[in-house]
Amino acid sequence: MMENIPMIAAGAGLVGLVIAFVLYQQVNKVKIDNEVVADITDEIQKGAMAFLFAEYKVLSIFVVVVGAVLAWLNDVDTAIAFFAGAIASVLAGFSGMRAATSANGRTAMAAKNEGRAGALAVSYNGGAVMGLSVGGLGLLGISIIAFWLSAGETATDGSMNPVSAAAGFGMGASSIALFARVGGGIYTKAADVGADLVGKVEAGIPEDDPRNPGVIADNVGDNVGDVAGMGADIFESFVGSIIAAMIIANDFEVGTAGDYVLLPILLGFIGYTASIIGVFSMSFLKNGKDPAAALRNTTFIAAALFWAGGYLAIQQGLINVEYGIMHSVVLGSIIGILIGLVTEYYTGIEPVFGIKPKAIPHIGEMSKTGPATNAIAGLSVGMMSTFIPVVLISLGILGANEFGGEKYGLYCIAMAAMGMLGTVGVTMTVDAYGPVADNAGGIAEMSGLGEDVRAITDELDSIGNTTAAVGKGFAIGSAALTALALFAAYTAAIGADKLNLELTEPIVVIGLLIGGGLPFVVAAMTMTSVGKAAGDMVVEIRRQFKEIPGLLEGKEGVKPDSQTCVDISTKAALREMVGPGVVAIVAPVIVGYTLGFNALGGLLAGSLVTGVLMALFMANAGGAWDNAKKAIEQGHIDGAKKGDEAHDAAIIGDTVGDPFKDTSGPSLNILIKLMSIVAVVMAGTGKLSEKGLL
């Protein structure tokens, strides 16, 4: 059985991809019988495609250059694996974006023609195309890698360097993910911030108003950022957690290593199969009373099957590993869910398990005294919200390490990350469902489909926001654990006997400080980019409102020049995504070669700590600002209401939070893993020395 695991997993991946394609066809069958909706859908799809192709053109240069360097420094296998990882990541992002742009308008139409259940099905299936693609491509890619790594035997015959190849695949996935997240994040937020600032704040017209020249760019951005960017991001996480476990296991004694190398693939297979069942269960669940419960239940079904399947596989001897390993998988899932609940507590309006959130009322209250106190409140909520998740992550590390004992402690930490990502097929579905429902609402608004339709899409959207919280918990928790596992993989690749990572060594502290600084640098770069691009957008939208007669008044037949705004976002995203990506790849190289491998180890640990904290801070501050604004709009804050000064202040806070939660924050999750995997690849060259150039 054991040696067949990669083949079975690859087969499951292929089947899942076919299912994804069928779902895509089904989504496309929903008819769009409204000309405006058809036009807008078309415009958004074209804009998104144009951006993605332009982005891929830039990235292909990067991939070729880095691939050549890898072939030269490591070996051709690593370079090929790198290409494969990059291409798989591109496909994951692309397929999701195709599905989402098709589903957006069709969800709106289904809401009009078939009511809530129909709209829920279309948007869910749109998300499922992405979820199943990400999981399927991941399984397929990893299985190919596993042929190299199979059973750990090749590791010793010297014919190739399987660790380096696996890391190469991960590096391909991670680097594309970082560019996609940063590029997509800058695109969407430049458009969003620009459109909101002039539209909502200055001109006083509603969100998604068709008079606003930035609205199409904003909608395109939602797809290239929140969907394609997120797809590449989750693909990277999924692949990264599996690879980290495999590389650690590859270092175990010959004989036992094989099973441990293959376990993450087996679990990936089980989780993916469970996810497919979870996705299909929606057909039965969608007609229930509570769509939120339906969404939640699809993930619960998948998780339960995943856990049961994992325990069963080990118990039945399908694979020869310690039974306790599965406890760390379950622990990982639980920690992920808890982090999600904490996120909900700090960023949500509704009580979490009966505990009334205080953060949003606090920010709402502070909005009454203006944008400055709103900003101070949002920033402090974001900072405070980092602590419990960090403690939870620590408990996860502690528990997994205990379950693993002396021998398998670090391996179990990687397996805890797998616990968060094993059912990625369905969790990603729910994640991707959110932006689809959101954009459906935007399209309904722009094409005047009426109050009833908007009410349905609004309900679906607000559910998406809550489910997204759990998704974020999984994303951040798994990033921390995966980065830690990759760090362990790095130390294994260098050789524990050679390394000296004592915190009392000044060179380790130096690495720690520099590594700690890098997330601040990348956060700053991405925020500056959004700020600049949004500034350009503001100038352009203001110009159009001033120079195009009748636009602001809504005169019949007067249309804004959306294309110019799309161009501004596209150019800014392509120009600005390069810097952060280069920093992430070059920084470990420079530190590794000048200060040596101990400093590089310190760098990874430092970036892990501040990266996780800054990612939590920025994501939660952004989420809290967003919901504080909504809380005012929905009348949750006494003495404040839509259109008053407190609301204006809250809009400003929300705008500051936009790049926090959708550009900089998510980039940091990828950054820390990308740097770790670059380090693992470098370790694979055997050319790193203790002292570097010192």
Place this chain on the structure above:
Amino acid sequence: MMENIPMIAAGAGLVGLVIAFVLYQQVNKVKIDNEVVADITDEIQKGAMAFLFAEYKVLSIFVVVVGAVLAWLNDVDTAIAFFAGAIASVLAGFSGMRAATSANGRTAMAAKNEGRAGALAVSYNGGAVMGLSVGGLGLLGISIIAFWLSAGETATDGSMNPVSAAAGFGMGASSIALFARVGGGIYTKAADVGADLVGKVEAGIPEDDPRNPGVIADNVGDNVGDVAGMGADIFESFVGSIIAAMIIANDFEVGTAGDYVLLPILLGFIGYTASIIGVFSMSFLKNGKDPAAALRNTTFIAAALFWAGGYLAIQQGLINVEYGIMHSVVLGSIIGILIGLVTEYYTGIEPVFGIKPKAIPHIGEMSKTGPATNAIAGLSVGMMSTFIPVVLISLGILGANEFGGEKYGLYCIAMAAMGMLGTVGVTMTVDAYGPVADNAGGIAEMSGLGEDVRAITDELDSIGNTTAAVGKGFAIGSAALTALALFAAYTAAIGADKLNLELTEPIVVIGLLIGGGLPFVVAAMTMTSVGKAAGDMVVEIRRQFKEIPGLLEGKEGVKPDSQTCVDISTKAALREMVGPGVVAIVAPVIVGYTLGFNALGGLLAGSLVTGVLMALFMANAGGAWDNAKKAIEQGHIDGAKKGDEAHDAAIIGDTVGDPFKDTSGPSLNILIKLMSIVAVVMAGTGKLSEKGLL
């Protein structure tokens, strides 16, 4: 000679305190021949004294409780040393505050009656009272500790625990410093933010307008926060760097240890003497053309004498230590100056060594598109500004470690911190001069002393802002190096053979993550406090403008109710300062006793990394926002000017920056050292175990 060093140093400290007292008398001799100035000076002094006494009352409870715990867990010596450190810190803050509140109004009067040179002399002397008090009290206290530690011999006779006693003194100084910084910071920023938001933004009246009920509280706050808080802060730094070096040296071989234990005291003595000479050189320099150059030159004279004196003392055999140690002292000074210049580059308007700053123009530009883009720009400038300083600190660690070699590497890192703090007598003078000049301007405005006076105080104030940048560089750089040295002291106290601080140990990573999170928690707590208190202040000031007839119109004889605003700030500061202080002291205790001494080591390293980064981020973002607003006011930003929308946006950014730069940021510098020193004290009990309660 050697055994007399503590005595000589104590003598110098006493002489310096006498000089400080004479300078204080001189400042008081300047006549206040304007009734309004006299009234305001009186009101500010009373308010500041009232607050400080209320604060000390709260702190005395804390000091007694913690002292009792120390007497019980460690020994009575540690408790006594803790009391001494706390009392010395209180005296340092108090004396500075007395001098500053006297000098504020008198500087304004001197500007009117004697012109610029006179005003410069009074404000400089006001600062010098503080500088010499801080240095003198530090030398005196440390010298007493040195009798215990003398020559390292007592360390082995078992009669007492000198490490624990030295750490106790440091802990007293650090804990008072944290409370003073946080309390003073909340006081001043609640008043400042509240007064600005209603006064400048809503009512459109100028800063420091006597109609504004919050102006007196704001002025009181400047003294209790920027002066008394800063005094306690710098005192803590000075003492901390000396103690760290002494504790490390105490672990050297018996026989050589003594000289290394005494070297920091000798250098403290030399630096203090050099500082006194530097302060006196102002009498000759003040009549020169360029007051900025005069200020700078007083510090240069002191630094040159300090370096020369240090080299000479070693070369002449006054103390028997490696000559190379002095290189690290000089390196530390240079690194401190470079960090200061980088700070100036990121937060200043004027070119730094011919390099034109880009950050302020960027924020200014972004202000044109509103407060949201201004906030995004300020935050990203702050984040970006962390990197070069972190690299410089790393270079300092690397260089000092090289100068020290195998044996004295960590010691030399502590000595590099001494390089930044040795001439604290004069650098603190220049630091304290800034707020005095600033407040003189405020008093001149409130009492209508006229344009000419205001022009002089404005010039002196703007010089203060630049010199403050270098002071900040020293504060942050020395905090990082001192915390690292205290970390080394902690490892020495536990015993390097027992500790396992490898980054591959999960428990160390857990400590790293939790420690990394604490600066975020403390930053969040302090910002929330400022936000809340400022919110209360806004409500009160709005009420007064609405309910007191004729106040806003400036009707003759109508006065605001300043006392209520003073009360709001006082109560908020006292209530809110407790939390962060408790976190700082309790967190290492909990982690140490539950997770063991390896996790505690990780905690210290984690808090060091994020604490330094967050302190840099917050201080520089705040400084940049402040100066971006000033740049618009002074016409440096094309297309923006005082009173337009860009300026309004910049004021909002400046307000967000207020708690960043004056409350949360500086608190973090103290936090990381306080936690380290608590850990050293805990290590001294010998009760920490490897596993804790696990």
